[in-house]
Amino acid sequence: MKTFQMQCKVEIIRVLRNRYFVFWSLVMPILFYYIFTNVVNTNAPDKAEWQAHYLMSMTVFSVMGSSMMTLGIRMVQERSQGWSTFIRITPLSDTVYFAAQMIGQSVIHLLSITIIFIAGAVINGVSLTAFEWIASGLWILLGSLPFLAIGTLVGMMKKVETAAGISNVIYMVLAVAGGLWMPLEIMPKIMQSIGKWLPSYNFGNGAWEIVRGNLPDWKNILILIAYLALFMLLSKYIRRKQEAA
């Protein structure tokens, strides 16, 4: 148990010391939030609703990024620097190692969610019911699972540079095409129909529904589960292939 706590603590320390994390997952989303709700005039019919909507977009954007990039790049780093090999020789069990990574990552997500929610409340005075705050926070925490699975896929790449580059591109494409930067409704029809099938849109839509007083759509949940299964299978397949080589 002591090992597990220590391992979790260490994983959290490492993420917080990572400058990329602080920039991409905290500074960027909050900055964007400020710009698109205060500086740029979006002509939203219901200003309060738009402010709550965009707060969800940016929180989803933040958590999605740290799931994919922080986790993935760290895995590549650990492997390329020989740490993974060393860990295999120590008595640390794979289960504890994996669980600590996941818990560490979740604590970090919880922290990001809290900070960005507070920023929303402070910057624009976003006010939601207690249920809406908690439900949307939980949705974002759990909905990050398929993106953590993408993170493990990124983590299988050989070089840190490749992993960082590719995950960054996927991240941006998913964010824009999934309607996290600007709502899908203002995009061309074709983009809208593609976007609705992306994991990022379904991740975001759950939170958007919650702040509108609804519950996430069944379709959102099912699509996210399907993506999770797909990415996990893919990651299992690639790992088996790498081990055989």
Add this chain to the structure above:
Amino acid sequence: MNEILSLTNVTKSFHHKTAVNDVSFAIGKGEVVAILGPNGAGKTTTISMILGLLKPSAGEVKLFNHLPQEKQVREKIGTMLQEVSVMPGLKVREILELIRCYYPRPLEMPELINLTGLTEQDLKTRAEKLSGGQKRRLSFALALAGNPELIIFDEPTVGMDITSRKRFWQTIHHLAEQGKTIIFSTHYLQEADDAAGRILLFKDGAIVADGTPAQIKARISKQSVSFIVDPELSLENLYLHSEIDDIYRKNNRVYVQSNNTDRVLELIFQEKIGARDIQIERGKLEEAFEQLTSGAKEAI
């Protein structure tokens, strides 16, 4: 015998190449063993199998009578790999604290620092900012953190300067005195000769010699007595003695080869040839190494 490690008919093949071929040996408690051999002899593959990082294609590796992957084995071993391993984002002290808590009876922090020569400054540095030498010291500390009974090093001194190398071997000596079992691979003959009580000499994935450094040297190289003598003087008389195998001159010295160097000394004085600056040459491990690992199979 208190057997710590045993390999029984272990073979490892990669695709078409056999890296380790039918190797068997056992190592007892408290031994300091060098796995010596030229590059590509199968040293690292053997060590990887001992550590459970690679599975043998055939045969069996047992540590403390268990398979290398078992937790109780891992709790008793410490290792320093050829590729230095660091965990990015953490300070040296944090990494050591973390690794120590993986083991049931870790080495106390002050002792660990004392043994490995880590400085206060090193401890505060983040792993990714360490210099090559600092990384080596951290790796060494990681190997010792769990207070292991068996310590395995793969090419430990590559990249160390003379001072750290000396310090490293002093520490190894100290650990051996505490009854730790130590296995290290090296391609430096001198290290194997100085530090190990036993050498396993590898060539093309097989063990070609197994014994104390003295035994290995004796197996191959001849001993000789060398001295300086008036060049005009004939050495005919020495040739008459059957104990002497050969006499030759090199760099103004006369070399008399024999398996009984005591007898040669006696003869030199008996014949009153006026020999000066007499030395007994024991035969070097280098020679044994070259003979054993060079292409010619007859030498083995």
